[in-house]
Amino acid sequence: MIQSTKKFPTMISIINYPYTYFLAGLGCIIVILLAAVAIISGGGLIDNGFWEYLTNKPGHFFALLLITFISAGASYFTAAYLFKAKRDNKYSIVVNEEGAFIFFPSGKISEQFLYSELYSSKEQSDSDIGMVLNIKYNLTRLTVYKNDGYGDGKMHTVNFQREYYVIKNRFELYRHFLTGVQIFRPDLKIQYSALLHFQLLKDPNS
Incomplete structure (x- = not known):
């Protein structure tokens, strides 16, 4: 069980359902248009006489x-992709004092990025x-760099956006995770552009 603390509260992902359904609607329109093209072109073959058209x-x-x-193939595979993505990609994301956790729809952990498991880059310039x-x-x-199981740090990608469902507070989740790095792993160097993008640069006068 992941619990929050007053010092570093837990942040949970929020799905933007209106925008998600808008994009899904566009996908459905594409499926319908492709199916219509297949029906019209197939109908043209039948109306003109299959063998006669082939001969002349x-x-x-x-x-x-x-x-x-x-x-027809594009319509089918697009529809299959949309149904599969809707079914399989309703992930939830939690960022707390331990790190970031990405959960399967079933509730099992898909990925985790614990602050305690993060490594430094081997290249001093990175x-x-x-x-x-x-x-x-x-x-x-x-x-980030994580333990690869052999005692070395291997680069991993922290991705808080999954297919189909649009995460409303994705920016805040990334920012919260980086804030956790600053608090719990001050020995790690965060890229300047990331600090600038997520508004985490510390005021030198404060």
Whole structure:
């Protein structure tokens, strides 16, 4: 059981359901459009006479046949992906005084990043805690070093965004985790751009 403390409270992920369903709706529209293309192109093959069309216009026939199969396949796999992502990716994220925990929908731990298990980078020029930011796709990741089981530190990615479900307080979760690093692992160096992005730079006059 993960418990919070007054000094460092527990923060839990919040799903942004309206935005999640909006994006899922766009995905459903794509599925419908692809299915419509497959039906229309397939109908064109039947209406023009399957064998006659193949004999008189083989180029057009194979083009329509290819469009039909590609559209139908894309529609099916897109729909299957959406259903699977909705079913399997309702993860919950908890950040507390021990570290960050990502839970499966079943409640079992999928990933954990304990402050006590974090390592320093082997390269002195590198930060121990880094950040990967993709502004175009609004994607943020943290990089940390953890025990690889052999006593060495191996780079791992801390990702608080899962497929399908949009995490509303993702920024706050990353910030809370980095705040925990500052408190519980002051020996680790956090990348300057990460401190700047998450507004964690300390005022030298304070």
